[in-house]
Amino acid sequence: MAGARDFALPRMVDVPSLVFFGSVLMDDVRHTPVLVAPVLELLDPRPGEIVVDATLGLAGHALRFISAIGSEGQFVGVDVDALNLEAAGERLSDAPCKVVVVRDNFARIDAVLDGIGLRGVDVLFADLGVSSTQLDVAMRGFSFQQDGPLDMRMDDRSPTTAADLVNRLREAELADLFFNNAQERKSRRIAREICRVRKEDRIMTTGRLSEVVCRALRVHPNSRRSRIHPATRVFQALRMAVNEELSVLDVFLEKAPRVLNAGGRVGVISFHSLEDGKVKWDFRKRQRAGVYEIVTKRPTQADEEERRCNPRSRSAKLRVARRTEVDMDDC
8 A cells, every 4th residue: 555664563562564544534335333423522532632443443433533633633543353454444544644553452552552652642442343344244253144154253363263162162161151241041051952963063154053042942033022133142142252352341441541641531332231331330440549530421322313224323332431630550
């Protein structure tokens, strides 16, 4: 890409391609970001500020951030997903400000920022949702709606796939995983059926796993007994386990106040109660310590119009906090 150049990073930061882009925003045509208006209002990115999108995705929010900070601002986008990063890089190639795109996990946000010479940022944002490229591409193995390999890795460098967990974990471990990660009430029945089926043949595709779950629950995949697909919670639990989503969120929340400038804002969009609960209690803990001021007393959610136009926004919850002047070393 024209204008791209390598940038030296510490070895601990695995960045196969760190690219600088130069300025006219491309339309976001394939992916509809959630809660755009509340994100911009509550995080309040201003001209000349440094904004970090720690889960860049397809750059839906990034385009809006860049428009707000203008040519004097700086934008950093982080994502572990190579396909997302490539697509986002193309969309940001004409951004008017300095843009840095890094392939890494947002749990390592401090190392990423150290590597590019940033000691503090003004806006730190994370959208914990699964992107369109992950849900809609069958070969990624995230969705039961299209048959594909049972993969679910956001980072294809990771060693463990969903198929590994489904075919390797003991029955009790599977049941605990489904219940703890997704509150699946029939977790033991589903785990028992999975273990019975895999004795005959390994479960290697999303379609096969969906069939096994539906059989365990004694429902047809197209049943309307519930407003969600019978396999939804099992797929969610496996995705969260494969990508260690709850543990990396804990690390990100711990590091967030240390990379924010005084007065900086941190915002997190979550899509289920386990994530939202972690964000809520972290913000409250740090408010009691004098590190944060909570901006959103209750999570901000999509209005009726957005829920109608973008069904994926229905479960989205945004929480925002502002960094105080207090020194973290004093806490």
